[in-house]
Amino acid sequence: MSEYVLEMKDIVKRFPGVVAVKNGQLNLRPGEVHCLVGENGAGKSTLMKILSGAQPADSGEILLSGESISIHNPHHAQQLGISMIYQEFNLSPFLSVAENIFLGREPRLGKTPFINWSKMYQDAREILGRIRVNLDVRKPVNECSVAQQQMIEIGKALSFNSKIIVMDEPSATLTDHELDALFALIRELKEQGIGMIYISHRLEEIFTIGDRVTVMRDGEYIATKPVAEVTREDIIKMMVGRELTHEFPKELFERGEERLRVEGLTRTGAFQDVSFSLHRGEIVGLTGLVGAGRTEVARAIFGADRIDGGQIVLDGKNICVRSPQDAIHHGIGLLTEDRKNQGLILGMTVRENTTLANLASLVRGLFVNRKRERLVTISYVRDLQIKTPSIEQTAQNLSGGNQQKVVLAKWLFTESKVLIFDEPTRGIDVGAKVEIYRLMNDLVRKGVCILMISSELPEVLGMCDRILVMHEGHLGGELSRDEATQERIMQLATGETLAAMA
Amino acid sequence: MVTATNETPSSSAATGQFLRIYGFLLIALAIECAVFEGIARYQGIRPFLSVDNLILILNQSAIYGVVSVGMTFVILTGGIDLSVGSMIAFGGVVGALVTRAVGGDSAWALASGWFAAMAAGFATGCVSGLFITRFKIPPFIATLAIMSSMRGAGYLLVQGTPVSDLPANYIFLGRYTIAGHVPVGVVVMLIVFIAGGILLNTTRFGREVRAIGGGEESARLSGVPVNRVKLAVYCMSSVLSVLGGLMLSSKLRSGDPTVGVGDELQVIAAVVMGGTSLTGGRGTIMGTFIGLLIIAVLATGLTWIGMESFGQQVILGVVILAAVLLDQFKGSS
Ligand SMILES: Nc1ncnc2c1ncn2[C@@H]1O[C@H](COP(=O)(O)OP(=O)(O)OP(=O)(O)O)[C@@H](O)[C@H]1O
Ligand SMILES: [Mg+2]
Numbered sequence: 091m092s093e094y095v096l097e098m099k100d101i102v103k104r105f106p107g108v109v110a111v112k113n114g115q116l117n118l119r120p121g122e123v124h125c126l127v128g129e130n131g132a133g134k135s136t137l138m139k140i141l142s143g144a145q146p147a148d149s150g151e152i153l154l155s156g157e158s159i160s161i162h163n164p165h166h167a168q169q170l171g172i173s174m175i176y177q178e179f180n181l182s183p184f185l186s187v188a189e190n191i192f193l194g195r196e197p198r199l200g201k202t203p204f205i206n207w208s209k210m211y212q213d214a215r216e217i218l219g220r221i222r223v224n225l226d227v228r229k230p231v232n233e234c235s236v237a238q239q240q241m242i243e244i245g246k247a248l249s250f251n252s253k254i255i256v257m258d259e260p261s262a263t264l265t266d267h268e269l270d271a272l273f274a275l276i277r278e279l280k281e282q283g284i285g286m287i288y289i290s291h292r293l294e295e296i297f298t299i300g301d302r303v304t305v306m307r308d309g310e311y312i313a314t315k316p317v318a319e320v321t322r323e324d325i326i327k328m329m330v331g332r333e334l335t336h337e338f339p340k341e342l343f344e345r346g347e348e349r350l351r352v353e354g355l356t357r358t359g360a361f362q363d364v365s366f367s368l369h370r371g372e373i374v375g376l377t378g379l380v381g382a383g384r385t386e387v388a389r390a391i392f393g394a395d396r397i398d399g400g401q402i403v404l405d406g407k408n409i410c411v412r413s414p415q416d417a418i419h420h421g422i423g424l425l426t427e428d429r430k431n432q433g434l435i436l437g438m439t440v441r442e443n444t445t446l447a448n449l450a451s452l453v454r455g456l457f458v459n460r461k462r463e464r465l466v467t468i469s470y471v472r473d474l475q476i477k478t479p480s481i482e483q484t485a486q487n488l489s490g491g492n493q494q495k496v497v498l499a500k501w502l503f504t505e506s507k508v509l510i511f512d513e514p515t516r517g518i519d520v521g522a523k524v525e526i527y528r529l530m531n532d533l534v535r536k537g538v539c540i541l542m543i544s545s546e547l548p549e550v551l552g553m554c555d556r557i558l559v560m561h562e563g564h565l566g567g568e569l570s571r572d573e574a575t576q577e578r579i580m581q582l583a584t585g586e587t588l589a590a591m592a
Numbered sequence: 593m594v595t596a597t598n599e600t601p602s603s604s605a606a607t608g609q610f611l612r613i614y615g616f617l618l619i620a621l622a623i624e625c626a627v628f629e630g631i632a633r634y635q636g637i638r639p640f641l642s643v644d645n646l647i648l649i650l651n652q653s654a655i656y657g658v659v660s661v662g663m664t665f666v667i668l669t670g671g672i673d674l675s676v677g678s679m680i681a682f683g684g685v686v687g688a689l690v691t692r693a694v695g696g697d698s699a700w701a702l703a704s705g706w707f708a709a710m711a712a713g714f715a716t717g718c719v720s721g722l723f724i725t726r727f728k729i730p731p732f733i734a735t736l737a738i739m740s741s742m743r744g745a746g747y748l749l750v751q752g753t754p755v756s757d758l759p760a761n762y763i764f765l766g767r768y769t770i771a772g773h774v775p776v777g778v779v780v781m782l783i784v785f786i787a788g789g790i791l792l793n794t795t796r797f798g799r800e801v802r803a804i805g806g807g808e809e810s811a812r813l814s815g816v817p818v819n820r821v822k823l824a825v826y827c828m829s830s831v832l833s834v835l836g837g838l839m840l841s842s843k844l845r846s847g848d849p850t851v852g853v854g855d856e857l858q859v860i861a862a863v864v865m866g867g868t869s870l871t872g873g874r875g876t877i878m879g880t881f882i883g884l885l886i887i888a889v890l891a892t893g894l895t896w897i898g899m900e901s902f903g904q905q906v907i908l909g910v911v912i913l914a915a916v917l918l919d920q921f922k923g924s925s
Contacts, residue, residue: 392813394812394813413812413817414812414813414814414815415815415816415817417815418814418815419815424813426813431807431809431810432809432810432813433810433813434807434810435802435803435806435807435810435811435873436806436807437806437807437873437874438802438803438806438873442799442802442803446799446803446811446814446816447814447815449796449799449800450796453795453796456794456795457794457795458794458795458796458799460794500814
C-alpha cells in the first residue's frame with residue numbers, strides 16, 4: 091500500500107494554442123490538506139479538472155492508493171471517491187438541500203420507484219451532522235447563503251464516501267466568519283482521514299490550514315514543500331519567479347475637488363440613507379460584512395437596481411441614473427463581483443468582451459472599426475498581462491483570473507470618471523494584484539476616482555485613502571487611512587459606533 | 593504568452609476560418625446535391641444540377657429566406673418568433689387589400705400596398721416586442737399569442753375569402769424576372785441576406801444582439817440597451833415576415849389568409865440547421881443561408897426524383913436531426 095491516496099505524474103494537457111499543463115505532479119496523503127498555488131493560468135484548475143474527470147489528460151498517470159487508474163467522467167470520479175467542489179456550485183436551485191445531496195441516488199421505498207422521503211431527510215441530516223452543519227434539509231438551495239451552499243457541496247461529497255476532496259478557490263466568496271467555519275470543517279475532515287487539495291490565491295490561508303504546498307508556474311510543476319518549511323515570500327518567489335517588493339504600491343495624491351456625491355440613497359430592504367462623496371485623487375474603500383449592502387449600494391449608483399430615494403451628484407450636477415446605460419453615459423462604471431453572470435459574455439471573444447461597454451467609441455459611421463478594436467484589445471491584453479493565445483479566444487476558455495482581467499479591461503476602456511470596483515482582485519494572483527493596484531494608481535493620477543468594495547481588509551487598508559464601513563444597510567462610519575486598522579473596521583462592521591469606541 | 597496577433601487576417605486565413613465554420617454544412621450540401629444528381633442519372637430523368645434548377649431552388653426558398661434572416665436575429669438574442677407564419681398570411685392580405693383599394697394598375701397602388709403591409713408588420717412586431725421586454729412575457733408565449741391573433745385578424749379582414757382581382761403588376765415580387773432569368777424574389781432575398789450579414793457582423797447593433805443572447809445580465813450591465821435591441825429584432829422579424837408574405841401573395845396573385853401555416857417551423861429549421869444555437873448568442877447569417885439551401889435542395893430534389901410529400905416530411909425531419917447532431921459533435925470536439 092502506498093503512502094499516498096493519490097499520485098498524479100507527468101500530466102500533460104493541451105488546448106488549441108496553449109499547453110495548459112506541461113508536467114503536472116501532485117501527491118496527496120490521507121488526512122492531508124495539500125495546497126496548490128500558482129499564477130493565473132498556471133494550470134491549477136485544469137489539473138484538477140483532469141483529476142475529477144471533467145477533462146481528459148493528453149498523457150500522464152494517475153495512481154489511486156498505488157493503483158494506476160483512468161478516470162472517464164465526473165460520475166466515475168465520484169464513484170472512485172474523488173469529489174470536486176467548483177467555485178460555481180453544481181446545485182439545483184429549486185430542489186431542497188436533501189434532494190441535492192442525494193440527486194440521482196434517492197433512497198427508495200423498498201423496491202418501488204417512490205422516494206423514501208423520511209429516510210432521505212434523515213440521511214441528509216446525518217451527513218450534515220458529521221460536518222457539524224446545522225441546516226434545514228428541506229429548504230430549497232436558492233434560499234441558502236453561498237457559504238451554506240458550499241457546505242452542502244461538501245456534504246454531497248461526503249455522501250459519496252469521498253477519500254479525496256478538491257476545493258478550487260473555496261474561500262473567494264466567503265466572509266471571514268464563514269471562512270473560519272470552513273476551516274473548522276476541513277479540520278474535521280482531516281480527522282476522518284480525507285485528503286484535500288486546496289486552491290487559493292490568498293496565501294495566508296495556506297499557513298492556517300495547509301500541510302504541504304505545491305507550486306505551479308506556466309503549466310510546470312515547480313516544487314512541493316511542507317508548509318512549515320516555507321515563508322510567504324518563498325511561495326511568492328516560486329510562483330512568480332522573482333521577488334515581489336511591495337504588495338501594496340500605494341501612491342498618495344493630493345485630494346482634489348469632489349466628483350461624486352450620493353445623498354440619502356435608499357433602497358427599501360437593502361440599504362437606507364447612505365451618503366458619502368468621492369474626490370479626485372482618492373481611492374475610497376467600501377467594506378463591511380457580506381450582506382451589509384455594499385454591492386447593493388454600488389448597483390444602485392450604477393443604475394442596475396431602482397432606488398427608492400436619495401440623489402446622485404456628479405461633478406456638481408444632479409444626475410438621474412435609471413439604467414446602467416445612463417450610468418455609463420455619465421461616466422460611471424461598475425466592475426461586478428460575479429464575473430460569469432454579470433461581467434462577461436462567456437461565449438464571446440476577449441476582443442468583443444473588452445470593447446462591449448464602449449463600442450460607441452469604435453463606431454465609424456455605421457460600422458465598428460475592427461482594426462482599432464483589435465489594437466485597443468491588444469494594448470489591454472499587454473498592459474494587464476492577460477494570458478490568452480489570441481484576442482479571438484472565447485472568454486470561456488480563459489482561466490478564472492484572466493477572465494477577471496478581461497472584465498477589468500472592459501471598464502478601463504470606458505474611460506469613466508468614477509469607477510466602482512466590486513471585489514476587483516477576487517481570484518487574481520499576488521503578482522497580478524500588484525499590477526492592478528498600480529493601474530488604480532494610474533487611474534487616480536488621471537483624475538478618475540475609485541470606490542473599491544472589498545472583503546479583504548489588508549487590501550482595503552493598503553490601497554484606500556478613506557474607508558467607509560457598512561453595517562446592516564447603514565453607513566456605520568468612516569475612517570481615514572491613518573486611523574484605520576483591522577480592529578476598528580471590524581468594530582464598525584459589527585455595529586459599534588465611533589463614539590462607543592472612543 | 594501574451595501573443596495577441598496584430599496583423600489583419602490574410603485572405604487565406606479568412607478562407608480557412610470560413611471552411612472551419614461552414615465546412616460541415618457545405619459538405620452536407622454537396623453530398624445532398626451529389627446524391628440527387630446520382631439518382632436522377634440512374635433514373636434517366638433530366639440532370640438535377642443545372643442553372644435553371646439552381647434558380648428554381650433559390651426562387652422557392654426566397655420567401656423562407658427573407659423570413660429566416662429576421663428569425664436568426666431573434667434566435668440570436670435567445671428568443672423565438674412563432675408568429676412568422678401568421679404574419680406571412682396577414683402581410684399578404686393587407687398588401688392585397690390596400691393595393692386593390694387604392695386601385696388602378698399603377699406603381700403607386702402597389703407601393704401603397706407594400707407600405708401599409710410593412711407598417712402593419714412593424715406595429716405588430718412592436719407589440720410582441722413590448723410584451724416581451726416591458727412585461728417580461730417569455731417570447732415563446734408572446735409570439736404564440738400574436739401568431740393566433742394575427743392569423744385571425746387576416747381572416748377577419750377579408751371575411752375568409754381571398755383577395756383577388758388584383759392589378760397585373762401585383763405579381764412583380766413573385767413572378768417577374770430580371771434580365772429574363774433571375775426572379776425578382778431571388779434578388780430580394782439575396783439583398784436581405786447581405787444586409788442582414790452586414791448588420792450582424794459589422795455594426796454595433798449586431799454585436800449587441802449576440803451579447804444579449806450570450807448573457808443578458810452581463811450585457812445589460814455593460815450598458816447594452818437590452819430592451820431596445822430586443823424590440824428591434826422582433827420588429828425586424830415581423831417586417832421581414834410581411835415582406836415574405838407580400839412575395840407569396842404576389843406569386844399567388846391573391847391575398848389569402850390561409851397560407852403560411854406551419855412556416856415558422858420551416859424557418860426555425862433552416863436557422864437551426866445553419867448552426868444558430870436556440871439558447872442564443874451563437875450563429876451566423878451565412879449559416880442560415882446554407883441551412884436554407886440544404887432544406888430547399890432537399891425539397892426540390894425529392895420532388896425531382898418523384899417522392900410524394902409525406903415521405904418528404906419524414907426525410908426532412910431526419911435531415912434536421914442529423915444536421916444538428918453533426919453540429920453538436922463539431923462543437924464538442
Ligand atoms: N477549455 C479550454 N480551452 C482552451 N484553453 C483553456 C481551456 N481551459 C483552460 N485553458 C487555458 O489553460 C491555461 C490554464 O488554465 P487554468 O484554468 O488551469 O489556470 P488556473 O491555474 O486555474 O488559473 P486561475 O488562478 O486564474 O484560476 C490558461 O492559459 C487557460 O487559458
Ligand atoms: Mg482556476
